[in-house]
Amino acid sequence: MPEQLAIVPVDHDPGVGPAGAGTWARLLAAHVDRSAGRRRGVPDHRPSAAILACSDARVPPSVIFDQPAGELFVVRIAGNSASAEAVASLTYAVEVLGVDTIVVLGHTHCGAVAAAAAGSCTGALAPIVEPICRLAIDHPQLDPIALGELHVRRTVRALAVGAGPFAAAIRRGELSVVGAVHDLEEGRISMLETAPATINPDTSERTVSSTIPHLSEAS
Ligand SMILES: [Zn+2]
Numbered sequence: 001m002p003e004q005l006a007i008v009p010v011d012h013d014p015g016v017g018p019a020g021a022g023t024w025a026r027l028l029a030a031h032v033d034r035s036a037g038r039r040r041g042v043p044d045h046r047p048s049a050a051i052l053a054c055s056d057a058r059v060p061p062s063v064i065f066d067q068p069a070g071e072l073f074v075v076r077i078a079g080n081s082a083s084a085e086a087v088a089s090l091t092y093a094v095e096v097l098g099v100d101t102i103v104v105l106g107h108t109h110c111g112a113v114a115a116a117a118a119g120s121c122t123g124a125l126a127p128i129v130e131p132i133c134r135l136a137i138d139h140p141q142l143d144p145i146a147l148g149e150l151h152v153r154r155t156v157r158a159l160a161v162g163a164g165p166f167a168a169a170i171r172r173g174e175l176s177v178v179g180a181v182h183d184l185e186e187g188r189i190s191m192l193e194t195a196p197a198t199i200n201p202d203t204s205e206r207t208v209s210s211t212i213p214h215l216s217e218a219s
Helices: 018-030 084-095 111-117 123-138 144-160 167-171 213-217
Strands: 049-053 072-076 101-107 176-183 188-195
Touching: 049 084, 072 084, 084 101, 101 144, 111 123, 111 144, 123 144, 144 176, 144 188
Parallel strands: 049 072, 049 101, 101 176
Antiparallel strands: 176 188
C-alpha cells in the first residue's frame, strides 16, 4: 500500500503555512482556466525550440520570446549551466520531441554569476556556481557581465563541439545551438554565439564578431 498521501481527499488542507499561503492563493486565483474551447485530449507536445535558461524570475523564456504554451521546451537552472540533468532534459527535447534549436540564454545581473565573481563557490550553491567559478578563476579580469557572457559561450561549446552531447546532431544538420544574453536594463537579447555557424571546433576560439566591446577580451 502506497503512502497515505496518495489518497488525500481533494478538500484536504495541504498544509500551506502562513509564509506561503497568501502567495499560493494569489497564484491559484490568477490561474487561467483554459479548459473552455480546448479540444478533447492532450495538446500535442511539439515544441520548436529548447531553452536552457536561468531560474531568475525576471527572465521567463516564454514571455521574453513571446511564445504560447507548447512552443518552448524550457530547462531552467540558476546560472543556466549545462548540468547533467539539464543536458538530459535537452537530449529528450532533441531526440524525442525533435526540436531543431537549443538556446542557451544567460542574462545580466545574474545572481549565480555574481556569486561566482565574488568567489562564493562553496556551500549549498556550489553545484550551481561551480562551472562559472572555474571561469572566474581563469579570467579574473572579467566583470560579471563579461563573465556571464563567457559562461554562455562556453556552455554552447560544451554542448555543441567535439564530444559534446549534441555535436552529432549538429553535424547531421538537424540542430543548431545558440548562445544569447538578455539585458535586464535594455530589455533586449544579444546573440553571442551559434553552432555550427560560428564555432571553430579545432581551435575553440571565438570566431563570431560581436558589437559588445568588453567581449573582445572574453575568450
Ligand atoms: Zn541568473
